[in-house]
Amino acid sequence: MKITSTLLFVPLYSALSTTVYALSLSEAPIQQVTLYPNSAKIERSIPVKAGEHLVTLDGLPANFDISQLQYQTSNIDVNAVSHQDSALNKPAGQESHQLKNEIKLLETQISAQRAIIQAAELQNKFLTNLTTGSGTKVRNQAYDAFIAIDAATQQKKELEQRHRELQQDLNAIGDHQFNQRSLKFYVQAAQKGEIKISYIVPYARWQPIYKAELNSAQKQITLTRMAMLSQKTGEDWNNVKLVLSTAQPQGQVRQVTPEPWSVNYYEPTPIIRPAPVPMAAYAMTKERKSIEMDNTVEVEAAAPQFPEFEANELNYSAEFRTDTKTSLASSQQQIYLPLKTEQFPVALSVWVIPRQSPQATINAELSTLDNNWPSGMVKLYRDGDYIGQRAWNNSPDEKLNMNFGVDEQIQVKVVDLVDKKNMMGKTQAETLQKQQYVIQNLHNYPVQVSLFDAVPQSRQSQLSTQSSYSIKPSTTTWQGQPNINQWIIALAPQQKFQLQLEHLFKYPSKGHTSGF
Known part of the structure; x- marks a missing residue:
């Protein structure tokens, strides 16, 4: 078996044989899809018969960068590759095809109702100008025409509403707007062989979704990994091997090189106060600014068999592979697939941060997880009740803390004892704050x-701080962050804990302060 890997694109030229072996997408099906967070790599196999010189693959969506097309050959040689895009016979997924057919049928029915209305209106116009004949007969014919107009108008209105709804669904998918692409391979095939091609397509993605279920009695979390998959590439993925990867292919890579660091100092420039603006000129300027603001446009930053995945840690990314083939249509649907469910013991505690919130929260601390857990959204459940969701950034250097909602049975009170500002001479001032946490x-x-x-930290040398507590903290750092005091307290039923704290701030009296 001879396998080559090349990438060559040249214009089509007539010197090559005109014998064409044309294939549809179903004759060169997708074998494997590697789904990335914002794109997908499509891999498909093109069979080549012995003696063929030109192999054409028609019907591809023209939504991928042709320069990134890669191929490998087996038992044959490829002399050249070309491609051609066409706006005719735009490809789309099965769902979009059905929607387009329904829309065409509705447009025909709407035209028929419009013709009925126009014919009845023309008949009434004729009857209006009629001067001979039976008056009763004319009235009956006019009555029938008006009934026909009302019925057709109502039917046309309902059809147009249905048309708008289907068009909205079609636009939500959006895969019907891609041009059609044909690939041509000029080959030398002394015997039967194949061409394996791969390319990166946009409009496909996967993202990890987690479900964390806390069993407070057993002090255990059941963590379920799930994958949300969706694709609108213009081609249905039928019976393919699926790989989920955390890698993110980039179209362009910029070489990062060291750059010099330049600093400078500038002499202060004198302040020149502008001359007073005449009232008329001021009014014109104000009006012009008002017009400019009005013209500003805001831009807003838009019974299946489920595969079982196995995690593989690579050098720079993680992959989830499965031996079960699956199908994913090009549509607006989102599919959630379970990856794996594991149980972890947790350390339960109640967090109280009085300076930030008067509510106590239930916190579960897990040991550090490996990199096979990419960052994503996690849905939180506590003893069967849904609490909410949060973004989770997995860091292998930190323990995982999860907030499982408010503990209403832990009462937190903040009592302000003293908050007083005193002048210390003519240029200095101080503020004394005393509080009590219960x-x-x-x-x-x-x-x-x-x-x-x-502990309050000053950002200016002119402002000094001094803090004291009635009980020494258990630790003065938290997860590597200094100046965060923590008290670990074991409270018996109905027991109270009280902490007095005092903060003294000294600063120049002429300036202003913030943060306290």
Whole structure:
């Protein structure tokens, strides 16, 4: 077997043999799809008969970069490759084909109702100008014409509404707008062989979705990995091998090189105050600005067999492969496939951050997960109840903390004792703040509470801070962040915990402060 891998594109020229072996997409089906977060790699096999000189593959959606087309050959040689795009016979998925056929049928029916209305109106116009004949007969004919107009108008209105709905569905898919692309391979085939091609298409994606179910009694989380798949590439993927990859192919890669760092200093420039603007000129300027603002346009930043995936950690990405073939239509549907379900023990605690929120939250801490868990959205359930969802960025260097909602049985009170500003001479001032945190466990069982309080940090040398607490914190850092105090408190049922804190701020009296 001879296998080559080349990439060559030349214009079509007549010196080659005109014997054409034309294939449809069903005769060169997709073998495997590697789905990336924002694109997909399509791999398909093109059979070549012995003695063929020109093999044509018709019906491809012209939505991929032709320069990125790659191919490998077996038992044959490829001399040249060309392509041609056409706006005729635009390809689309099966769902779009059905919608387009329904839309065409509706357009025919709407035209028929429009013709009925126009014919009846023409008849009434004729009857209006009629001066001879039976008056009763004329009235009956006019009555029948008006009935026909009303019925056709109502039917036309319903058909047009249905037409708008189907057109909206078709536009939501959007895969009916791609031109058709034909690939031509000029080959030397002494014997039967094949051409395996691959290319990257847009309008396809997958993203990880997680479901975290907390069993508070067993202190355990059931974490289910899922994949949301969707594609609008203009071609249905039928019975293909599916690979999910966290890699992100880039069309263009920029070489990053070291650059020099230049700094400069500029002498202060004198402030020149502008002359007063005359009232008339001021009014014109104000009106012009108003017009410019009005003209500003805001731009807004738009019973199947489910495969079982196995995770593979690569050097720079992760892949999820399955031996089960699957199908995914080019449509607006989103398919959710389960990847894997695992159970993890967790450390449960209640977090209290009085400076940020008066509510206590239930926190579950997991050990560090491996890189096979790409970042994504996680849906949170606590003892069977849905709590909400959050974005999760998996970091192998940090433990995973998940908030499972508010604990209403942990009462948090913040009592302001002192908040007073004093002048210290003519140029200095100070502000003294005293507070008390009161935390009470209303559960009928003991609870571990983690109380957090950040130490104020000055951004200017003129502002100094000093803080003291009635109880020494358990630690003064959190996940590598300094100046975040944490108290780990074991509260028995109905037990209270009280903490007094004092912050003193000193600063020049002429300036202004923020943050306290």
